Ligand SMILES: Cc1cc2nc3c(=O)[nH]c(=O)nc-3n(C[C@H](O)[C@H](O)[C@H](O)COP(=O)(O)OP(=O)(O)OC[C@H]3O[C@@H](n4cnc5c(N)ncnc54)[C@H](O)[C@@H]3O)c2cc1C
């Protein structure tokens with residue numbers, strides 16, 4: 038359970054800076070976060086580091102679906118991650134961190 | 150370890166070694182191969198392809214194996230059976246088991262003049278190289294022998310540009326395989342190719358000219374045939390010389406006598422392949438030899454296999470004519486019945502031999518159209534798979550050839566080359582083989598002559614395997630089908646396509662594939678609107694992502710030709726942005742280590758200097774490499790650079806199922822390596838030769854000659870159609886080589902479509918290419934001129950001026966390279982140490 042009172046939200050950018058089904062990278066307290074807008078308009082945020090390749094590239098992957106899961110594929114070696122949980126769907130046991138994301142007054146905000 | 154010595158590294162010897170190696174998991178045998186020929190095993194069955202431009206390397210059957218001691222050019226001269234050693238000129242090799250796989254030698258009848266310069270046989274690659282060399286500048290040729298080999302040799306002489314005669318002692322061509330009527334049909338085909346056929350007559354002598362080289366032949370019917378070169382193809386005899394001298398038993402008509410286990414009269418020695426006389430009978434085909442190889446491999450490792458007897462069926466394409474014979478082709482069985490079908494108009498001849506009650510198929514002959522061959526051959530000994538005439542009639546009249554497959558008994562051999570039965574193939578399918586490729590690697594069926602591949606497809610179909618052509622979970626269609634849907638229905642967006650014809654929201658497989666189709670169908674700038682979301686990162690940032698998340702930049706340098714001024718600009722850009730530079734294999738310069746936000750700045754400089762995108766990031770035309778050609782080179786016969794530049798500018802930006810590479814060489818010396826490209830052009834005295842379907846990479850393949858001596862205009866038209874047809878019909882990520890290989894009818898079909906317009910699509914293909922050429926614009930210029938588009942190029946949306954702190958470099962050989970630091974990749978569940986004792 039997250040305590041909304043103590044939660045720190047960082048303002049990132051206006052919603053329309055995100056293209057549908059693409060991501061952007063942002064710096065949040067020194068950490069790199071990849072933020073995605075899916076086709077239905079929902080927002081997701083995960084760590085920008087590809088845990089398999091070690092490079093900070095997740096925001097540049099292709100966004101899509103696998104079954105019901107909204108996904109992004111690493112642009113380096115194409116492993117697919119569930120945007121909701123950060124789990125890698127191709128390599129059991131591999132995952133990326135997920136961040137809370139919300140929209141306030143048309144601004145995207147992230148918290149850890 | 151025991152010593153296993155193999156004598157001969159021909160087709161069967163090689164298969165034997167592979168069979169032992171794959172079964173001998175405990176390392177029981179140490180293998181030495183003593184080979185007479187100077188090159189490792191090659192595909193003798195396809196020997197004649199050498200004259201179609203297939204290189205010796207492509208014919209090779211050899212897979213390097215450190216555990217096998219292969220000694221080339223070291224024939225065995227004798228066997229000392231008491232001491233159990235094989236003796237060569239270089240030494241002695243002790244054995245615990247010895248396998249003779251010495252094959253056959255060409256039989257040359259004892260006629261005058263057989264030793265003259267200019268008389269050849271047709272058995273090895275060396276023979277063919279010698280024939281090609283000697284034929285240079287000569288005009289006429291004759292082949293003694295009108296059987297399978299003789300006709301292959303005749304075609305070779307014809308391809309070398311000689312006016313060619315064939316002399317056959319029997320009253321018809323290919324007397325062993327076909328009957329009288331089939332022979333007559335075959336003769337008509339052969340004579341149409343301007344090969345003169347003389348049957349029912351013997352060669353009495355080969356006569357020399359004054360200089361001692363061959364001049365011509367005298368025939369027993371009194372005729373004189375002038376010939377500057379003579380090839381003797383009068384049959385083969387088993388190579389049993391070494392065995393004979395060692396006192397092993399031989400057959401009445403030659404051949405090393407063996408029993409059903411391929412053991413000779415010495416129980417430590419085996420004989421396999423053409424040199425072996427199994428119960429007195431030699432087999433001149435490769436399939437029985439492979440079966441023998443498997444028998445001995447099995448026995449040496451404790452098995453009990455025996456030679457199952459052989460199927461002497463053959464299917465050949467000789468001088469472009471399909472000829473097949475199977476089972477009891479000559480109707481030698483008592484009381485058998487013939488059903489024949491002759492159509493002089495389409496020049497098809499077919500005969501089935503049936504048992505006296507007309508219930509059982511015994512054999513048959515097909516000339517001109519052999520589509521029914523695989524089904525028929527597999528049905529020999531069983532009931533007919535359909536009414537005889539329906540089986541024989543050419544496909545156009547009902548095409549009943551597929552009907553029989555379900556009726557075949559499980560024990561029927563579907564692939565005779567590799568002795569694979571229907572049951573084995575069905576088994577493989579049930580174990581999860583879902584396409585022909587999987588069946589090939591699992592059962593070996595279809596890997597030799599390929600004539601059974603249509604049956605493999607049918608078996609997949611009847612087994613209910615939906616040959617899954619589905620692109621991914623979002624579409625049940627293949628790329629080709631999606632292309633047609635998008636084209637015909639005029640679909641412009643991925644969303645419309647996935648809603649109407651798919652499900653979900655796509656993935657990294659279907660999105661770039663659809664993006665490529667939309668681009669090929671001319672929808673302009675690839676990053677506008679919804680298309681932006683389809684591109685993978687390379688296309689999205691118009692640069693190639695590297696392992697550290699930086700990108701590389703490749704400006705187009707058409708044909709590899711560049712001015713000093715432009716070279717200096719590249720150098721300055723690289724220096725100013727601290728980029729690592731490397732010359733690529735495609736005669737361009739690659740600049741590495743750019744961060745996304747640097748890309749528009751770099752390109753601003755490059756575009757101002759007159760550069761444009763090299764599309765190194767796209768599944769698109771990469772480069773048209775060239776040699777310096779007739780402008781400078783003293784051998785050049787055409788302006789290869791000029792053509793390369795023109796082609797590169799014509800096809801730049803063309804999006805395709807996979808990358809496209811090309812090259813142009815200014816003469817036959819081929820310095821530009823055009824034959825390793827998707828389309829390669831080699832200059833001739835009269836114009837250009839076009840080669841298609843080559844590639845380097847994981848499985849290198851030389852391009853095949855597609856058309857010769859073309860004018861520039863004709864050349865460009867053929868390439869236009871070739872590329873557009875490829876873009877329309879290939880699978881996702883299928884290079885042109887694999888595309889042609891998978892195409893039913895292969896290169897001939899491709900020629901029919903784009904030269905003869907057999908599908909009536911050439912106008913459309915031409916129009917599509919014209920549209921591409923007309924609509925081309927440089928993607929990078931279009932990008933940097935539009936601030937909205939440039940905005941995409943930032944590392945961090947909330948800190949546009951901060952460069953990605955994770956990207957750092959160290960210096961290696963004077964240039965920046967990614968600093969690994971803590972970003973060293975994690976091993977995917979693989980232990981990094983301690984795994985090996
Ligand atoms: C042009 C042509 C077309 C053909 N087409 C077909 C076809 O369509 N279908 C078909 O089934 N078959 C075809 N064949 C026949 C097929 O190639 C042979 O059946 C097959 O190659 C036999 O294999 P092998 O290993 O027994 O003999 P080979 O492949 O001849 O190998 C024998 C090897 O042993 C070597 N050798 C001989 N003596 C010694 C020694 N003392 N020491 C060391 N090495 C020795 C030889 O140099 C040779 O390299 C064709 C043959 C030719 C020439």
Ligand code: SF4
Nearest residue numbers: 776782785815816820
């Ligand atoms: S291919 Fe011919 S023209 Fe071109 S460089 Fe080589 S020798 Fe010269």
Ligand code: FES
Nearest residue numbers: 564566597598599
């Ligand atoms: S029949 Fe020749 S490869 Fe199968």
